[in-house]
Amino acid sequence: MRKLIVLVAAAFAANIAFAADSGCEAKAIDKNGKALAGAAKSAFLKKCEADAKGSDATAACEAKAIDKNGKALAGAAKNSFVKKCVAEAK
16 A cells, blocks of 8 residues: 555655646747757756746745734835845855
C-alpha cells in the first residue's frame, strides 16, 4: 500500500512539473511563428521557468503586504515590501 501511495504521489508531481513545462514549451516561438530550437530554446525555457517561479513568489508576497494594523500596504511601501520579500524567497 505504501508503494502505491508513493507511486501515485510521484506521478502527480511529475504531471504538475510537465504541465508547467508545457506552458513554456508552447510559448517557445520566434517572431516569425516558428518553434525555437537549440540554445535559443534552452535559454527561453530557463527564463520562462524562472519567471513562473518569480510570479508565484510575487503573488505570495503581495498577499503578505499588510501593515501592523492589518491594512493592505499601497504605493512605495508595498513595492518595497514585495521587492524585499521576493529577494528573500529566492
